[in-house]
Each structure stands twice: as C-alpha cells, then as structure tokens.
Amino acid sequence: MTQTFYGQINPPARLLMGPGPVNAHPRVLRAMAADMLGQFDPEMTGYMNQTMDLYRQVFMTANRWTFLVDGTARAGIEAALVSLVEPGMKLLVVRAGRFGLLLSEIAARIGAEIVTLDIPWGEVATPEQIEDAIITHRPHVLACIHGDTSTTMAQPLDGVGALCRKYDVLSYVDATATLGGMAVATDRWGVDVVSGGLQKCMGGPPGSAPITVSDRAAAHIFSRRHVEAGIRGSDTTDGARARIPSNYLDLAMIMDYWSEKRLNHHTEATSMLYAAREAARIMVEEGLENRFARHASASRAMCAGLRAMGLELFGSDAHRMTNVTGVYIPASVDGERVRGRMREDFEIEIGTAFGPLQGKVWRIGAMGYNAEKSKVLLTLGALEAVLRQEGHAFTAGAGVDAALAAYSA
Amino acid sequence: MTQTFYGQINPPARLLMGPGPVNAHPRVLRAMAADMLGQFDPEMTGYMNQTMDLYRQVFMTANRWTFLVDGTARAGIEAALVSLVEPGMKLLVVRAGRFGLLLSEIAARIGAEIVTLDIPWGEVATPEQIEDAIITHRPHVLACIHGDTSTTMAQPLDGVGALCRKYDVLSYVDATATLGGMAVATDRWGVDVVSGGLQKCMGGPPGSAPITVSDRAAAHIFSRRHVEAGIRGSDTTDGARARIPSNYLDLAMIMDYWSEKRLNHHTEATSMLYAAREAARIMVEEGLENRFARHASASRAMCAGLRAMGLELFGSDAHRMTNVTGVYIPASVDGERVRGRMREDFEIEIGTAFGPLQGKVWRIGAMGYNAEKSKVLLTLGALEAVLRQEGHAFTAGAGVDAALAAYSA
Numbered sequence: 001m002t003q004t005f006y007g008q009i010n011p012p013a014r015l016l017m018g019p020g021p022v023n024a025h026p027r028v029l030r031a032m033a034a035d036m037l038g039q040f041d042p043e044m045t046g047y048m049n050q051t052m053d054l055y056r057q058v059f060m061t062a063n064r065w066t067f068l069v070d071g072t073a074r075a076g077i078e079a080a081l082v083s084l085v086e087p088g089m090k091l092l093v094v095r096a097g098r099f100g101l102l103l104s105e106i107a108a109r110i111g112a113e114i115v116t117l118d119i120p121w122g123e124v125a126t127p128e129q130i131e132d133a134i135i136t137h138r139p140h141v142l143a144c145i146h147g148d149t150s151t152t153m154a155q156p157l158d159g160v161g162a163l164c165r166k167y168d169v170l171s172y173v174d175a176t177a178t179l180g181g182m183a184v185a186t187d188r189w190g191v192d193v194v195s196g197g198l199q200k201c202m203g204g205p206p207g208s209a210p211i212t213v214s215d216r217a218a219a220h221i222f223s224r225r226h227v228e229a230g231i232r233g234s235d236t237t238d239g240a241r242a243r244i245p246s247n248y249l250d251l252a253m254i255m256d257y258w259s260e261k262r263l264n265h266h267t268e269a270t271s272m273l274y275a276a277r278e279a280a281r282i283m284v285e286e287g288l289e290n291r292f293a294r295h296a297s298a299s300r301a302m303c304a305g306l307r308a309m310g311l312e313l314f315g316s317d318a319h320r321m322t323n324v325t326g327v328y329i330p331a332s333v334d335g336e337r338v339r340g341r342m343r344e345d346f347e348i349e350i351g352t353a354f355g356p357l358q359g360k361v362w363r364i365g366a367m368g369y370n371a372e373k374s375k376v377l378l379t380l381g382a383l384e385a386v387l388r389q390e391g392h393a394f395t396a397g398a399g400v401d402a403a404l405a406a407y408s409a
Numbered sequence: 410m411t412q413t414f415y416g417q418i419n420p421p422a423r424l425l426m427g428p429g430p431v432n433a434h435p436r437v438l439r440a441m442a443a444d445m446l447g448q449f450d451p452e453m454t455g456y457m458n459q460t461m462d463l464y465r466q467v468f469m470t471a472n473r474w475t476f477l478v479d480g481t482a483r484a485g486i487e488a489a490l491v492s493l494v495e496p497g498m499k500l501l502v503v504r505a506g507r508f509g510l511l512l513s514e515i516a517a518r519i520g521a522e523i524v525t526l527d528i529p530w531g532e533v534a535t536p537e538q539i540e541d542a543i544i545t546h547r548p549h550v551l552a553c554i555h556g557d558t559s560t561t562m563a564q565p566l567d568g569v570g571a572l573c574r575k576y577d578v579l580s581y582v583d584a585t586a587t588l589g590g591m592a593v594a595t596d597r598w599g600v601d602v603v604s605g606g607l608q609k610c611m612g613g614p615p616g617s618a619p620i621t622v623s624d625r626a627a628a629h630i631f632s633r634r635h636v637e638a639g640i641r642g643s644d645t646t647d648g649a650r651a652r653i654p655s656n657y658l659d660l661a662m663i664m665d666y667w668s669e670k671r672l673n674h675h676t677e678a679t680s681m682l683y684a685a686r687e688a689a690r691i692m693v694e695e696g697l698e699n700r701f702a703r704h705a706s707a708s709r710a711m712c713a714g715l716r717a718m719g720l721e722l723f724g725s726d727a728h729r730m731t732n733v734t735g736v737y738i739p740a741s742v743d744g745e746r747v748r749g750r751m752r753e754d755f756e757i758e759i760g761t762a763f764g765p766l767q768g769k770v771w772r773i774g775a776m777g778y779n780a781e782k783s784k785v786l787l788t789l790g791a792l793e794a795v796l797r798q799e800g801h802a803f804t805a806g807a808g809v810d811a812a813l814a815a816y817s818a
Contacts, residue, residue, distance in 0.1 A: 003466065003693055003696075004462055004463070004466070004693070005690070005693065005694065006459045006462075006463065006686075006690060008436075008440070008687070008690075009440045009443045009456070009683045009686065009687060010443070011443055011444060011445075011446050011452055011453075011456075012446075012452060013444070014446065014447070014450070016445060016446075016447055018447060020676070021445045021446075021447070021448060021676055021679060022445065023444055023445055024444060024445050024680075027417075029441070029442045029443070029444065029680075030442060031417070031418045032438070032441040032442065032680060033438045033439060033441065033442050034418045034419070034420055034438070035420060035422070035432055035433060035438065036420075036425060036430045036431065036432055036433050036608070036614060036615075037420050037421075037423065037425075037430075038423070038425055038427060038430070038758045039430060039615075041423070041752070041758065043420055043421060044420075047418070047420075050415045053413055053415075054413070054415065057412065057413070070480055070481050070484070070615075070616060071479055071480040071484060071657060071675075071678075072479050072675040072676050072677075072678055073675075073676070074656070074657050074674075074675040074676075075479070075480060075484075075657050075675070078655065078656055078657045082655075101637075102637065102656075105637050105656060106656045106657075109652060109653070109654045109655060109656055110654070111654075197676075199445070199676060199679075205445060205678065205679050205680040205681075206445075206448075206479075206675075206676040206677065206678050206679055207479060207616065207678030207679070207680060207681050228510075228511065228514050243518060244518070245518045245519070245520075245654060246487065246491075246518060246655060246658075247483070247487055247511075247514060247515045247518055248480060248483050248484050248487045248515075248658070249655075249657070264763075265483075266480075266481040266482075266483040266484070266615075267429070267430055267481050267482070267483075267606075267608060267615040268481075268615065269480075269481055269614065269615050269616030269681075270430060270608075270614050270615055270616070271433075271438075271441060271614040271616060271680065271681075271684065272614075272616050272678075272680075272681065274418045275680065277415075277418065278417070278418060281414070281415060281417075284412055284413070284414065285414065287412075343450070349447045349450065354673075
C-alpha cells in the first residue's frame, strides 16, 4: 500500500443557514472533547440516566423510556418503525413531503402493509382527513412527520394522539427537524413514539437520535423481545409476538440496555452521548418557551426580510416551520449560482430543494445556535448583495431593514 | 415538566485497560471539536474521500468501497450481514466466543439459514475445519470474528479468502477488536467484507464503523439495490435481486452516498467522521508495522508480568490477541472486589468476562493509545498492590519487574 498523509481537520468557518446540519453550539463541541469511560462505569451509567431525564424535558413528556439511538436521525426513524410495525401489520403514513415518502420507503422494507394519506407539498393534513383515513384503512400504526424540511411545513398534531387512541392505533412522529426549535409536545399530542436528531434545532452534530416511547408502545415492543443468546438474565423473558427483524435497531434490547438491567447490547457512543446531553442541557437552561420564541422571532424576521427583497415565500404562513423558510427562486436568477456565490464570497450556506421543488425554491434555515438575530441579518445582507450582482431588482437594504423592523416590533 | 439541571460533562481521568472502549487519543478528541460543514460542501465530501483513502490503508486493501457506517461496531456487522445475506441464503458462522454468537443472532433476524462451526472458547478454527464445514454445508456466505474479545483469541485468516473463493462463498470478517492493533490484512486474506470500530485499537470513541467491501461483494450488494423514492438519478438502476430489508444499513445506498453520485441517504455523522479520519491519520503516520509491534510488545510485557505474579493466562499463546489478555482470577480472591479496588483506589479499569468465563477470568487490554509501556507497568503495579491487599501470595514487585524485563529483551 502507498502511504498517503493528510493534514489535520480544519473546516472553513462557514455559517450554515440551510435545512441542516447547522453549526453546532461551541459548548456541544467542547463536551465531545471529554475522554471515554467504561460503558458500565457508574459515572457513565449516571450520564445515561441524566440524558434520559434531560430528553424527557426536551420531548415534553413523562415517558420513562426516553433515550438515544446510536445513529443519525434516520436510525431513530427505522428503530421506531421496525420495533412498532410487524410484517403484515397495516401502517398509515401521512405524506406531505420527501420525509413522508421516506417513512413508507423504510416501512416497505419491514414488510408492512402500507396505506397513505397523500397531501400536496406545501400543505398539511387536517384532523378530519386523518380521522377519515383511519376509519377507511383501520391501520395498526400511524406515522407522520412533524416538520418536513422538504416543504418547510409543520403538521399540526394537537388531537392526533387522542384520535389514534380512539381507534386503537399506535402513533409515531418524526420530529427530527423541529426538536429544539418548535414545541414537540409528546404528552400533549398524546402520541406514542417520537424521534429526533441533534443536527438541526438541537444545535449538535448529526449522529445521535433521541427517542421517546410511551408505556403502551413499550409494552407492545417488549411483547416482541427476544434477548440475545449469552446475555439473558433470569429477570428477562421473551415476548410472544414476532421478533424484531433488526438487532441493532431493536428498541426492546436498547431499552433493556438503558434500564437498570443494563443488558449488554451495543457499546454506547460515548462522545455522541456527551454531545446529546450537552445540547439538551443548553436547551433546558435556556428554557423551552424562550427557545421556541427565539426561533419564531428569527423566522418572522427572515420572512419579512425575504419579502422586502421582492421574493415570494413557498407554502402558507399558517403552517410554516419556524426554523426553515422556503422561498421561490426569482425567474431572473440561476439558483445554484446564487448558492455558490453565497458560499464562496460570504461563507454562508443556504439550501437547495428536493423532488418537485428542486430548482424552484431555496430553503433558508435559522436553527438552534443559528436562530439568532445577527445571523439572520448577515444572511439577508449577503443574499441582497448576491441578488443585486445577479440582476434581481429591489430596493437595496430593504431586506435587512425589514428584518430589523421585525425584531423591533 | 419539572426543570432539572445537571453540571457539565466531567468524567474522572480513568485509565481504561479493559477490552474496550479505551481512552481515546487526545488528537481524536480535539478533531471532534471542529465545527460542522454542509453535507455536500466540497470540503465535507473531500474529507469523506480522504477518509476512504485512509481506511484503505488501515484495512490493508485496494478496495474502492472503503467507508464508514454511522453507528457503533455492531451497526457495521449488521450492515454487512443484511446487505450480503438474502433471506433463505445459507450462512456459515464460525463461532468461538460471544461475538461469534452475535453473528448468528443478527443473521437469524435476517431470515438466513444458519449453519455453524462451533469451536470451544479459547481455541480457534483450523483451515481444515473451515474447509470441511464449507464442503459439508455449501454456504453462500461465511462469517467469522478476527479477534473475539470474549476469549481473547485471534482467528488466523490467511488462506480463508482463497478457500471461500474456491467454493464460491462470499466472506465477512468482524475485525472490531483488532483493527489498528493487529494486521487486518483484507487483501492478503482475500476476504470480501471486513468491518471494525474505533473504540478499541483505533484509539477513538465508539460510534463509527469503518467497513471495506470487495468489488465482487459490491456487485452482489448492488444487485440488491433499490433506490429510495424521490432521489433516483438517471444513472442509477435497481438490481434484480431481493431488496435489502434495512434502509439505514443498506450498503448499496450507503455506497451510492459515498460515491461520486452522492445520492442522499442519511446525513453523515460529521464529528464521528472527523474522529475516524483522525484516528486513521495517526495510525498511518505511526506506520502500521510500528503500531502492530507496539501492541505486541505491550502484550508480551503484560503476559510476562501477570505470569510473574503467579497468575495463569487463559487460552493458548499461539493464538492470543496482542491487545487483550485473559487471565484466570486466583481462587483465593473475589474478582469483582479486585476490579472495584482497581477502579476506586487507582482509577484503572480492567474487564470482567461473559458467559462461561464470567467470574473465572479478567480481561486486561492494552489497546490503541493505551498500548504503551507506562500504562502496562502502572496497571501491573496497581494489580500487584490490590492482589497483595486481597491476600494473593507472590513476590512483591515481580510483575512490574518481569514486564520491564520483557520490554528490555
């Protein structure tokens, strides 16, 4: 083998104002510099228990089973679906964007019978549509996305848990893009399983998926428990239902690992646990309502600024996520050239789009550590300069002034 | 919800001389303090490509497909098995310890037809036994463990790839516990897929699973490719064979993400990528042969020191892993009390054991950043003191002296 040497990690200091990942909070980065512990050392299991408690606060829940899946947000989604949905069970997926499609993509591999409630991109499902779909299909499980960054719309979820319980349906919500930025009100919604990620409004790196599981969902999942050969304790029995077809993403085994039993499963990803714990600690210190208000202010200012530059926003204001904004690319400019200039001249990243919106909208985020006045203003100022260079006509300074006014209002 | 506050991460400075996780190299911890990048930023994809090249060197291979699975080592094992083994395919598992059992546990959930070559704990399989098992069972895939920390034995693998190719068998090796400490000679072995972790001899944190895939295994895996709805490019077609039943651990999609196509899959775990890259960079700078020699020296000294304290080692010297040593707990002492005193009085962790060896042996590691003279000597000195306190009779100082002599030899 030829030896090849590379220099040390030295990324450009870039302001990430896309749909995520975004810049991590410096405290989270510093927490990851702490050294390892043995996985069953009392200090390590203590940190695991504190992390469970902190994420109960983040997920606004009293659920005992609130912990981390060791993978990116997608691992949390698959762990939820593979643990809840048995092959042949009927799953109702609410799809209003790319991440709704992802839910059915993952579930199809599990062998679920999938039925869908398809909503045009840019809209959300009404409670009536959801109830009608439940009555029509009588699913075992309902799955939906809280904030689908592909459309920048947030699905209202108040009452959805009660609907699901009325018809004896288990419910799953992916809150990857909203956790830490908008209220992810697990207990108020009454939903059973909610999962998220760190790399958006939590202000951490991608690679850990916080998840919370209601007691009734945990009972269902434990009824599928099949403990690994060689680590079974006398206090752990197998369930009667079909074994979960993944070992790594088996929530029954992961819950046994996070429980007092501490049944060995994977080796907890220590540095990512430190990151997740610190991200939640920052959120709890800030106060959830303050944090949601900070995101909402940034969103109002961003929307006002973009509109003052003569740009049209995508989707309805009523259901807009408060941490990422979709905006139509003006017909007169090349969207990718604008993104390139933003990155090259200003070291600011804004996002492109997926599927039917590709080439039509940009997605501009203000998430977590970046949901902050100066960063919103700097982004708008840079975008103004680039759009002027690219020939889009509007009153110079209007965007930044409108955002400042929104912050003063 | 009640707000609960916790202090910042502040783990005790503990020397981790168990079977892993072990202390991370400080450079790896520092690399993780670097901030995020957009996942398709040119600097980010550049780091991904460099990481592929660095792990080719670590895995001693020219395999194009050498990359990271975003999860702990177990995620790498499951990704390999779920991507290689179709439901109903026959898998031959060589089992000589707990991690051999894990391979069949994971494969059973995939719906593989599992046949086994079972070897007593503390021994390894001979080439003749492996060939006989292949001839008897005619499997599609063979899976085995390189170094099974549960027994501290390393399975010799020279010639195994050739045997598998002779009988048209795909081969998988789990090298989690040896990667970075012993030669993981992918191309010389001629095996198809090898996966590892960072938290043992690579001197990094748990949470990323490096993996390498031969061209013939990649062709098989791509024949199972089913691209996700909404991200399909015109240059990517679905394969003819059964779809891989996991989305998150689908190596066909993960390879498309790491390829020039950059098809969106998960969001790469940025900080863990930085850690994996730095761990490999340290290894390449040190030189692989120097690094293996460093582990071998530490092992010789540890073995000499333990024997000089009147302790008996577990398993045969001929097949001993050079990074973790099994040693019988003397009948006169309580093994868990000794481990407790090591941790409480000396801040040194040594390992307990699994299954049939639980309560009978300790496992003492010297891995990665800890495979180093001073740490071996400090561990032996501390163990001497604790064993004296616990009434085990031997000549005081004999262990440390013997280890020093082994280093001087």
